[in-house]
Amino acid sequence: MPARTLPETLEAAQTASRALATLTSVQKDTALAAVADALEAESSSIIAANARDLEAGEAAGLAAGLLDRLRLDEPRVAALARAVRDVVALPDPVGVVVRGSTLPNGVGLSQVRVPFGVVGAIYEARPNVTVDIAALALKSGNASVLRGGSAALHSNERLVAVIRTALESAGLPADAVQTIDAFGREGAAELMRARGLVDVLIPRGSADLIQTVVRESTVPVIETGAGVVHILLDASADEAMAVDIVRNAKVQRPSVCNAVETVLVHRDAAERLLPPLLAALRHEGVLVRGDDRARAVDAGLEPATDDDFATEHMALELSIGIVDDLDAALAHIRRFSTKHTESIITGDMAAAERFLAEVDSAVVMVNASTRFSDGGEFGFGAEVGISTQKLHARGPMGLPELTSTKWIVRGAGQVRG
Amino acid sequence: MPARTLPETLEAAQTASRALATLTSVQKDTALAAVADALEAESSSIIAANARDLEAGEAAGLAAGLLDRLRLDEPRVAALARAVRDVVALPDPVGVVVRGSTLPNGVGLSQVRVPFGVVGAIYEARPNVTVDIAALALKSGNASVLRGGSAALHSNERLVAVIRTALESAGLPADAVQTIDAFGREGAAELMRARGLVDVLIPRGSADLIQTVVRESTVPVIETGAGVVHILLDASADEAMAVDIVRNAKVQRPSVCNAVETVLVHRDAAERLLPPLLAALRHEGVLVRGDDRARAVDAGLEPATDDDFATEHMALELSIGIVDDLDAALAHIRRFSTKHTESIITGDMAAAERFLAEVDSAVVMVNASTRFSDGGEFGFGAEVGISTQKLHARGPMGLPELTSTKWIVRGAGQVRG
Numbered sequence: 001m002p003a004r005t006l007p008e009t010l011e012a013a014q015t016a017s018r019a020l021a022t023l024t025s026v027q028k029d030t031a032l033a034a035v036a037d038a039l040e041a042e043s044s045s046i047i048a049a050n051a052r053d054l055e056a057g058e059a060a061g062l063a064a065g066l067l068d069r070l071r072l073d074e075p076r077v078a079a080l081a082r083a084v085r086d087v088v089a090l091p092d093p094v095g096v097v098v099r100g101s102t103l104p105n106g107v108g109l110s111q112v113r114v115p116f117g118v119v120g121a122i123y124e125a126r127p128n129v130t131v132d133i134a135a136l137a138l139k140s141g142n143a144s145v146l147r148g149g150s151a152a153l154h155s156n157e158r159l160v161a162v163i164r165t166a167l168e169s170a171g172l173p174a175d176a177v178q179t180i181d182a183f184g185r186e187g188a189a190e191l192m193r194a195r196g197l198v199d200v201l202i203p204r205g206s207a208d209l210i211q212t213v214v215r216e217s218t219v220p221v222i223e224t225g226a227g228v229v230h231i232l233l234d235a236s237a238d239e240a241m242a243v244d245i246v247r248n249a250k251v252q253r254p255s256v257c258n259a260v261e262t263v264l265v266h267r268d269a270a271e272r273l274l275p276p277l278l279a280a281l282r283h284e285g286v287l288v289r290g291d292d293r294a295r296a297v298d299a300g301l302e303p304a305t306d307d308d309f310a311t312e313h314m315a316l317e318l319s320i321g322i323v324d325d326l327d328a329a330l331a332h333i334r335r336f337s338t339k340h341t342e343s344i345i346t347g348d349m350a351a352a353e354r355f356l357a358e359v360d361s362a363v364v365m366v367n368a369s370t371r372f373s374d375g376g377e378f379g380f381g382a383e384v385g386i387s388t389q390k391l392h393a394r395g396p397m398g399l400p401e402l403t404s405t406k407w408i409v410r411g412a413g414q415v416r417g
Numbered sequence: 418m419p420a421r422t423l424p425e426t427l428e429a430a431q432t433a434s435r436a437l438a439t440l441t442s443v444q445k446d447t448a449l450a451a452v453a454d455a456l457e458a459e460s461s462s463i464i465a466a467n468a469r470d471l472e473a474g475e476a477a478g479l480a481a482g483l484l485d486r487l488r489l490d491e492p493r494v495a496a497l498a499r500a501v502r503d504v505v506a507l508p509d510p511v512g513v514v515v516r517g518s519t520l521p522n523g524v525g526l527s528q529v530r531v532p533f534g535v536v537g538a539i540y541e542a543r544p545n546v547t548v549d550i551a552a553l554a555l556k557s558g559n560a561s562v563l564r565g566g567s568a569a570l571h572s573n574e575r576l577v578a579v580i581r582t583a584l585e586s587a588g589l590p591a592d593a594v595q596t597i598d599a600f601g602r603e604g605a606a607e608l609m610r611a612r613g614l615v616d617v618l619i620p621r622g623s624a625d626l627i628q629t630v631v632r633e634s635t636v637p638v639i640e641t642g643a644g645v646v647h648i649l650l651d652a653s654a655d656e657a658m659a660v661d662i663v664r665n666a667k668v669q670r671p672s673v674c675n676a677v678e679t680v681l682v683h684r685d686a687a688e689r690l691l692p693p694l695l696a697a698l699r700h701e702g703v704l705v706r707g708d709d710r711a712r713a714v715d716a717g718l719e720p721a722t723d724d725d726f727a728t729e730h731m732a733l734e735l736s737i738g739i740v741d742d743l744d745a746a747l748a749h750i751r752r753f754s755t756k757h758t759e760s761i762i763t764g765d766m767a768a769a770e771r772f773l774a775e776v777d778s779a780v781v782m783v784n785a786s787t788r789f790s791d792g793g794e795f796g797f798g799a800e801v802g803i804s805t806q807k808l809h810a811r812g813p814m815g816l817p818e819l820t821s822t823k824w825i826v827r828g829a830g831q832v833r834g
Contacts, residue, residue: 022774101796107785109795116807117777195631199807214612215635220808223637241830248832343826356825357439360534368524368828377833378526378824379518390533390616390821391637392809404807407795408773409760411785413658415665416794 006183006190010118010145010197016175017117017143023172025092028139031170035135036084038166042158043077049158050127057125057151065255065314070125070152080131083376087135090380093399094141108410113403115141116199120191122147122213124205127155129385133202134163134177136384140402145198146179147188149205153181192217199404200392204385207312207338222397225388226312227257227340229370232329232355233277234346235268241367242273242345243280246318248369249343251284255314257386258341258373262309262319264329270297270322286316293322309336326351330358337361339388341373362388362395423600423607427535427562427614433592434534434560440589442509445556448587452552453501455583459575460494466575467544474542474568482672482731487542487569497548500793504552507797510817511558525827530820532558533616537608539564539630541622544572546802550619551580551594553801557819562615563596564605566622570598609634616821617809621802624729624755639814642805643729644674644757646787649746649772650694651763652685658784659690659762660697663735665786666760668701672731674803675758675790679726679736681746687714687739703733710739726753743768747775754778756805758790779805779812 004012020028039046050072057067072080093113100110119142123129130148137144148156156179164174180187191198195218203213207226214221231249233242249260265273274297281288289308290301304319309332323329333342343365344355352366363373363386373396375383380398387393393401421429437445456463467489474484489497510530517527536559540546547565554561565573573596581591597604608615612635620630624643631638648666650659666677682690691714698705706725707718721736726749740746750759760782761772769783780790780803790813792800797815804810810818 103789103794103796107789111812218632220638220640220806222808238830244830244832252833361823363824363826365826365828367830368826369832371833372520372524372826372828372831373824377520379520389637391639394822395528395824405811406778407780407790407812409780409782409785409789411782411789413655413661413784414789415661415786416669416788 006180006187009178009180010194012175013118013143013145013178014197016173017115019173020138020141020143020176021094021115021117023141027172028092028141029088031167031172032084032088032135032138034166034170035163036081036088038162039077039081039084039131039159042162043074046077046155046158046162047072047074049154052154053152062125062151063315066125066151068255070127070155072127072155076128080128083128083132084135087139087399090139090399092139093403098405105414106412107414110408111405112408113400114406116402116404118143118145118198119402120145120147120194120198120201120219122188122191122201122203122205122209124149124209125151126204127152127159129204130156130159130179131163133384134160136399136402138176140399142402143176144178145191146177147191148179148181150181150184156181189216192219195219202385222385222387222391222393223389224385225257225340226338227259227386228262228310228312228336228338229258229260229340230262230264230333230337230342231260231370232342232344233263233265233269233273234326234344234348234351235266236347236351237266237269237273237345238347239273239276243277245343245345245367245369246277247280247284249371250281250286250318251316252371254316257312258370259314260318260370261312262321262336264321264323264332265294266329267293267322267324270294274298274320281318284316286318288318288320290320291322294320297322312338326354330355333359340386341365341370343368343370362386423597423604426595426597427611429592430535430560430562430595431614433590434532436590437555437558437560437593438511438532438534440558444589445509445558446505448584448589449501449505449552449555451583451587452580453498453505455579456494456498456501456548456576459579460491463494463572463575463579464489464491466571469571470569479542479568480732483542483568485672487544487572489544489572493545497545500545500549501552504556504816507556507816509556510820515822522831523829524831527825528822529825530817531823533819533821535560535562535615536819537562537564537611537615537618537636539605539608539618539620539622539626541566541626542568543621544569544576546621547573547576547596548580550801551577553816553819555593557816559819560593561595562608563594564608565596565598567598567601573598606633609636612636619802639802639804639808639810640806641802642674642757643755644676644803645679645727645729645753645755646675646677646757647679647681647750647754647759648677648787649759649761650680650682650686650690651743651761651765651768652683653764653768654683654686654690654762655764656690656693660694662760662762662784662786663694664697664701666788667698667703667735668733669788671733674729675787676731677735677787678729679738679753681738681740681749682711683746684710684739684741687711691715691737698735701733703735705735705737707737708739711737714739729755743771747772750776757803758782758787760785760787779803
């Protein structure tokens with residue numbers, strides 16, 4: 001049994017958040033450095049706890065992609081510690097003056113970054129998210145309440161215990177970081193209804209999980225999304241670049257949300273690009289499906305249905321469609337995209353600019369791998385997630401996205417006329 | 418019967434939003450100038466439509482404060498046109514580059530402001546909101562779908578008709594601004610569930626309305642709040658300043674959310690400040706309630722209950738509480754504030770700085786009237802509302818708060834290593 005009820009846990013988070021809001025950057029950085037050191041020092045115990053989750057996951061028949069995201073080994077624990085140190089190196093967003101002015105009547109206005117207060121996160125089978133969100137929340141002056149899912153229960157409990165001990169050793173309240181995994185599904189449901197106690201809720205994981213949080217939550221949500229990610233190979237696409245980028249975007253880490261799921265090929269480039277592209281993908285063991293027109297070019301393709309075009313596979317699977325022109329590609333993307341990341345490979349300036357302007361996604365690219373759509377790659381240190389909604393944050397989220405603002409008004413007795 | 422179903426209305430808004438997103442600033446400003454001219458030219462027909470709503474409101478026994486907010490007369494219609502012209506004069510937020518960098522591998526990143534797409538608004542009995550939101554949405558490249566409530570049905574229908582005609586005359590799609598009042602309550606409910614079709618929903622009005630939208634909506638909401646607004650008269654508060662500011666904050670326009678509802682008085686200043694303050698408030702016809710300690714100073718006060726301290730009166734009513742010190746004032750505010758606006762009147766620098774740092778509200782003030790907590794006063798032109806949540810926007814919202822951003826990534830074939 002947890003020592004506290006869930007309302008007591010949220011109350012403790014609020015109390016901790018008030019202490020965090022007044023810490024200096026040096027105090028927060030010292031505590032984060034202690035967390036990084038502790039993660040390295042406790043690497044063996046963390047990997048041991050993770051092994052219990054992996055064993056249970058294998059027994060339960062978790063998909064290979066999920067098991068990969070769940071797995072912690074020495075290099076990955078070292079990477080977690082490095083990610084925390086990256087956060088130390090980032091500037092503190094709290095106290096930054098965003099805008100300011102003096103009104104004609106002499107009243108002074110300034111809009112200043114302040115912590116949210118309490119940040120909730122609901123995610124699945126990704127212990128690295130536990131460390132990323134705890135560290136980013138702490139640096140931005142927020143307490144975090146983490147629900148990491150039963151598949152990573154032991155990993156997350158161990159990670160949070162290591163973090164809390166390190167925080168206390170640095171003189172910070174341990175309740176700055178709490179896990180509510182022990183409260184099970186009902187705990188997650190209560191967290192979603194805790195408007196007023198939790199300032200923002202970030203779901204990460206499957207489309208199902210995210211949609212549940214969006215539907216059930218009264219706490220403001222940042223939707224971090226499933227990625228049905230598209231690459232368009234335009235008529236003028238360079239062959240080597242097209243093959244390199246699609247291979248990288250699919251194969252380098254297929255289990256993450258910025259991996260490509262659909263390649264659209266301009267009809268004028270299909271005969272030229274499909275053979276080398278398919279050869280490269282098959283060499284990497286990718287299961288490639290195609291629409292009727294793609295199968296007319298290569299009869300070895302499995303048929304791609306609308307369901308395939310709408311699916312985030314998280315595996316070495318990919319669908320190919322042939323399109324008549326840019327308009328047809330934009331229409332396909334509008335229909336199937338989750339508005340995460342899309343890229344066009346082209347040598348045609350006008351096509352590139354239209355694609356960048358008209359695709360309504362968080363990240364739009366020209367001649368680059370969709371795998372760059374990532375907070376770490378963008379220089380944000382660790383990342384909280386990739387927002388696929390348009391409110392507050394869009395695309396990879398870093399420290400400033402974990403703050404709110406407050407207007408400070410200084411007068412000398414002014415009243416409104 | 419409306420000519421369109423609600424889904425058709427939202428579809429039309431989406432189509433219009435795509436056209437709006439590619440307009441130049443000049444095109445938008447020309448259309449807004451036409452809207453302002455049309456509002457003035459149609460002043461009589463707008464006031465006539467408003468008269469029907471006022472008559473129905475009086476018959477239905479609407480409170481004086483609500484009737485005041487509903488009323489349009491020549492000066493108020495002229496003010497609506499002026500507010501639209503103020504929006505014309507504001508810089509276009511769309512296309513502004515918020516951040517940018519070049520990664521070590523040569524990939525170029527820029528984060529650019531883009532319209533949300535479709536903005537929904539649900540509000541009550543405030544025809545000025547119809548014009549404010551339509552104008553601000555248009556300038557920021559968004560289509561708006563407005564649900565203004567049955568009490569202002571005729572006013573809003575007339576205003577939207579005038580706006581749509583003016584937009585068409587300027588070559589813009591009329592569907593950039595639509596009202597869904599004709600769909601009644603079920604229309605509002607459908608709007609709240611239209612995630613994916615509506616990008617953001619802004620409720621304005623009573624606490625009940627706002628809480629319903631927050632609870633029922635799957636579309637991301639910006640909570641614009643009820644204002645249980647506090648002024649703290651510190652021990653060192655100047656008497657004339659204290660009386661001036663409280664009087665202004667309560668009396669100048671009691672029916673709006675930045676009007677003060679509770680005055681907290683430091684016990685060391687109660688004997689000095691209460692008599693002149695009460696004399697001034699009573700002279701203005703304010704019904705003043707007090708806690709037991711305030712009533713010990715002035716036996717003529719009505720008793721103030723916890724319910725009074727938690728109520729936004731929207732009328733010439735005010736509650737007074739005596740507090741032992743700043744900590745007690747902060748605790749009272751933490752308990753009863755809706756996190757909208759609070760002000761301290763003080764000559765004590767340390768008390769001012771603690772108040773500004775520790776009060777967790779959208780707008781915190783020292784020695785100024787809470788009536789300044791307003792988009793117009795802040796120089797935003799018209800205002801969309803005052804956000805009392807911490808996500809995306811906090812405090813008075815203007816044009817930039819009606820945009821999202823998009824990451825533009827330009828490469829030359831880079832893949833992730």
